[in-house]
Amino acid sequence: MRHILSILVENEAGALSRISGLFSARGYNIESLTVAPTEDPTMSRMTIVTVGSEDVIEQITKQLNKLVEVVKVVDLTEGNHIERELMLVKVRAAGKDRDEMKRLADIFRGRILDVTDKSYTIELTGTGSKLDAFLQAIEPGVILETVRTGASGIGRGERILRV
Amino acid sequence: MQLTGAEIVLRCLQEEGVEFVYGYPGGAVLNIYDEFFKQDKVKHVLVRHEQGAVHAADGYSRSSTKTGVCLVTSGPGVTNAVTGIATAYMDSIPLVILSGQVPTHAIGQDAFQECDAVGITRPCVKHNFLVKDVKDLAVTIKKAFYLAASGRPGPVLVDIPKDVTQAKAEFAYPKTVSMRSYNPVTKGHSGQIKKAVQILLEAKRPMIYAGGGVILNNAAAQLTRLVRSLGYPCTTTLMGLGGFPATDPLYTGMPGMHGTFETNMAMQHCDVLIAVGARFDDRVIGNPAHFFRADRKIIHIDIDPSSISKRVKVDVPIVGYVADVLDEMQKLVDGSPHRPDAGALKAWWAEIAEWRGKKCLEYDRSSSLIKPQFVIEKLYEVTGGDAFICSDVGQHQMWAAQYYKFDRPRRWINSGGLGTMGFGLPAAMGVQMVNPGATVACVTGEGSIQMCIQELSTCKQYKLPIKIVNLNNRYLGMVRQWQEFFYGNRHAESYIDALPDFVKLAEAYGHVGVKIEKPGDVEGALREAFKLKDRLVFMDFITDQTENVFPMVPGGKGLTEMILAEEL
Numbered sequence: 027m028r029h030i031l032s033i034l035v036e037n038e039a040g041a042l043s044r045i046s047g048l049f050s051a052r053g054y055n056i057e058s059l060t061v062a063p064t065e066d067p068t069m070s071r072m073t074i075v076t077v078g079s080e081d082v083i084e085q086i087t088k089q090l091n092k093l094v095e096v097v098k099v100v101d102l103t104e105g106n107h108i109e110r111e112l113m114l115v116k117v118r119a120a121g122k123d124r125d126e127m128k129r130l131a132d133i134f135r136g137r138i139l140d141v142t143d144k145s146y147t148i149e150l151t152g153t154g155s156k157l158d159a160f161l162q163a164i165e166p167g168v169i170l171e172t173v174r175t176g177a178s179g180i181g182r183g184e185r186i187l188r189v
Numbered sequence: 190m191q192l193t194g195a196e197i198v199l200r201c202l203q204e205e206g207v208e209f210v211y212g213y214p215g216g217a218v219l220n221i222y223d224e225f226f227k228q229d230k231v232k233h234v235l236v237r238h239e240q241g242a243v244h245a246a247d248g249y250s251r252s253s254t255k256t257g258v259c260l261v262t263s264g265p266g267v268t269n270a271v272t273g274i275a276t277a278y279m280d281s282i283p284l285v286i287l288s289g290q291v292p293t294h295a296i297g298q299d300a301f302q303e304c305d306a307v308g309i310t311r312p313c314v315k316h317n318f319l320v321k322d323v324k325d326l327a328v329t330i331k332k333a334f335y336l337a338a339s340g341r342p343g344p345v346l347v348d349i350p351k352d353v354t355q356a357k358a359e360f361a362y363p364k365t366v367s368m369r370s371y372n373p374v375t376k377g378h379s380g381q382i383k384k385a386v387q388i389l390l391e392a393k394r395p396m397i398y399a400g401g402g403v404i405l406n407n408a409a410a411q412l413t414r415l416v417r418s419l420g421y422p423c424t425t426t427l428m429g430l431g432g433f434p435a436t437d438p439l440y441t442g443m444p445g446m447h448g449t450f451e452t453n454m455a456m457q458h459c460d461v462l463i464a465v466g467a468r469f470d471d472r473v474i475g476n477p478a479h480f481f482r483a484d485r486k487i488i489h490i491d492i493d494p495s496s497i498s499k500r501v502k503v504d505v506p507i508v509g510y511v512a513d514v515l516d517e518m519q520k521l522v523d524g525s526p527h528r529p530d531a532g533a534l535k536a537w538w539a540e541i542a543e544w545r546g547k548k549c550l551e552y553d554r555s556s557s558l559i560k561p562q563f564v565i566e567k568l569y570e571v572t573g574g575d576a577f578i579c580s581d582v583g584q585h586q587m588w589a590a591q592y593y594k595f596d597r598p599r600r601w602i603n604s605g606g607l608g609t610m611g612f613g614l615p616a617a618m619g620v621q622m623v624n625p626g627a628t629v630a631c632v633t634g635e636g637s638i639q640m641c642i643q644e645l646s647t648c649k650q651y652k653l654p655i656k657i658v659n660l661n662n663r664y665l666g667m668v669r670q671w672q673e674f675f676y677g678n679r680h681a682e683s684y685i686d687a688l689p690d691f692v693k694l695a696e697a698y699g700h701v702g703v704k705i706e707k708p709g710d711v712e713g714a715l716r717e718a719f720k721l722k723d724r725l726v727f728m729d730f731i732t733d734q735t736e737n738v739f740p741m742v743p744g745g746k747g748l749t750e751m752i753l754a755e756e757l
Contacts, residue, residue, distance in 0.1 A: 040311075043308070047311055047312060094316040094336060094371050
C-alpha cells in the first residue's frame with residue numbers, strides 16, 4: 027500500500043542523510059521525498075511517499091521516530107488529507123499541435139510559463155495520478171523534458187502536524 | 190573565563206566524572222592530548238590500535254554501568270574505531286567517542302587524514318555530531334553523554350575539527366540538557382502492565398525470556414524477584430546471562446541456536462511468553478514463521494518501540510524501562526487475589542523436566558584430549574563462579590555461555606549482536622580497570638585472540654592481571670563446524686596454519702605463558718594462573734580439534750529442529 031509520511035525534523039546538516047540512509051539501510055522504498063524549512067526556520071518538513079505492508083510502515087514510522095533529529099512523524103494516509111505535486115513539462119508545440127497543446131493544458135488547469143515558437147513550458151499541480159494522466163494524454167513524442175517535485179501533503183480540517 | 194576547545198573537552202570530561210579515556214593520539218587531536226598532559230583527573234589509557242580503545246571503553250561500560258569514553262584522531266583513527274563502535278551499537282552500550290577532524294576550512298578538501306567521520310559512522314551510532322563552532326562544544330558533549338546513556342543506550346560520536354580545539358569560548362557546562370526531538374518513553378503504560386499481569390497469572394505453560402535489556406537497565410534484582418514469586422521457568426539470552434541466576438532451579442539455560450533443548454522446547458510450546466528487554470533475534474528464535482503459534486500470547490517489554498513487533502507479532506507491547514515495568518508488575522502480582530494455576534504449572538514443569546532429561550550439554554568426559562567444555566567447567570570451579578568472563582567470538586564463546594553459570598549481571602562480557610572477533614582482550618582491559626582487584630578472564634580462541642593481540646602490550650603497560658584462556662583447536666572452530674554440517678566437510682580456509690608459539694609470544698610481551706595439553710593438567714594450570722594476582726597469564730589449552738557446539742538449530746530452521754550431540 028502507498029503511504030504518505032509527513033515528518034518534522036530539526037533543520038540541521040545531516041538530518042536528510044540520516045533519514046534517507048535509514049530507508050536504504052533497512053531496505054525500505056522511497057517513491058518520492060520532498061523537504062523544505064517550515065515557518066519556523068529551525069525545523070524542516072519532509073514528505074516521503076513509500077510503499078509497504080502495514081507491518082513495514084509501522085517499522086518505518088518507529089525507526090524514523092527513533093532518529094534523534096526527528097521531531098514528529100505522521101502517516102497522512104491514515105486520515106483525510108490533501109496531496110499535491112508540481113510538475114514542469116516542456117513540450118514541442120509547433121504547427122497544428124500548438125493549439126491542441128494549449129487546450130490540453132487548459133483542461134488540466136495547467137499554466138503556460140514559457141513560450142518559444144516551437145515549445146511550451148507548462149506548470150501543472152495536482153495529485154501524482156493527475157500529472158500521470160496529463161503525460162498520458164499527450165503524445166509521448168512531444169515531451170521534451172519533465173521535472174516533478176514529488177508529493178507534498180497536509181491533513182484536512184483540524185488535523186494539524188506541529189510541535 | 191575563556192578556554193580553548195581542547196581545555197573545554199577536558200573540563201567536560203572532568204564534569205562528567207570520567208575516570209578513563211581510551212585512545213590513541215594523532216595530528217588532529219594533539220591540542221586535546223596536550224591538555225591531558227597538563228592535568229591528572231582524567232586518566233588516558235594508551236591502547237595499541239583504535240579498535241582496542243573502543244572495545245576497552247565498551248568493556249568498561251558493560252562491567253560498570255558507566256558510560257565508556259574514547260578519543261581517536263581523524264581519518265584512520267576513526268575508521269579503525271568503526272568496528273568497535275558498531276559492536277557497541279549492536280549491543281546498545283553507552284559510549285562517547287571523541288574524534289579529531291581536520292580544521293573546518295580543510296573539510297571537503299581531501300586533506301591529510303581526512304575522512305567523513307560523521308558519514309562513515311552514521312549507520313552504527315545512536316547519534317553523532319560535527320562541532321563547527323567552539324561555542325557549541327560543551328553543550329554538544331553534554332548532549333552526547335545524555336543521549337548515550339538514556340533511553341535505549343548506544344554509542345555517540347562527537348567529531349571535533351582541530352581549529353575548534355584551538356579557538357576560545359566562554360566555558361559553562363550545562364547541568365542538564367533537553368532536546369525537543371528526543372523524548373524516549375520510559376514509563377510503561379499502566380493499562381498494558383495490568384493486562385500483562387492478568388495474562389501472566391492465567392498462564393498454563395508460561396515462559397519468561399529475558400535479554401540484554403535486563404542487564405543494561407540494572408533490572409536483574411527485579412527480574413529475579415518476579416520470576417521466583419511466580420515460580421515460572423526463565424531463560425536468559427546470550428546478552429542477558431546473569432540477569433537471572435543460572436544456578437537457580439527455575440533457570441532453564443540459554444535459548445536459541447546454541448540454547449538448551451529444554452529452553453527451546455519451552456519457548457516453542459509455552460502458552461504465554463514474556464520477553465523482557467529481548468528482541469526475538471534470529472539467533473534466538475530461528476525462523477519466525479516456524480516460531481509463530483496462534484495459541485501463544487506474547488508480552489514484550491522493551492525501551493525501544495522499534496524492537497516490538499519487528500520480527501514477531503506481539504499481543505501486549507509495553508514500552509518503558511524494564512526495571513520500572515517489572516517493579517510495577519511485581520506490585521500487581523503481590524496485590525492480586527489470583528495465584529498461578531498450581532496444577533497446570535506442575536504439569537508444565539514435569540514436561541520441562543522430561544526435556545531436561547535429554548541432558549543436552551553432556552559431552553565425553555573420558556576423552557584423552559582436552560575438551561573445551563571441560564576447561565570452562567574447571568574455570569567456573571576455580572574462579573568460584575565469580576569472575577568477569579570476557580569472551581571473543583566463536584565456539585569458545587558459546588561454550589563459555591553454556592558452561593559458566595553466571596549468577597550475577599555484568600559478569601559476562603561479549604559481543605553478541607555484531608559478533609566481533611578480537612573483542613575479548615581489549616574489553617577485558619576496560620573491565621579490569623574499572624574493577625581493580627577483581628578476577629577477570631578472557632575466554633578466546635587462537636583465531637580471535639590474534640585479531641587484537643597487540644593489546645597484550647597495553648596490558649603490560651597498565652599492569653592488568655587478566656587471565657587469558659585460549660581454547661586452541663587450530664581451527665576457526667565455528668566456521669569448521671558449519672562446513673562440517675552444511676558444506677560437505679570441506680574446510681575452506683578454516684584451518685589456522687603457522688600459529689605462533691603463544692607461550693613465547695606472551696613472554697615476549699612480558700607476561701607469563703603456559704601451554705596445557707592434557708586434561709589432567711587443566712585444573713592445576715588454572716589454579717596456578719589465578720594465584721598470580723599481579724600478572725597476566727596466557728593459558729594456551731590445546732583442545733580436541735573435532736569438538737562441536739551442541740545443541741544447534743541450523744540457520745533458518747525452527748527452534749525445535751535442534752541437532753543434538755547424541756544424534757551424530
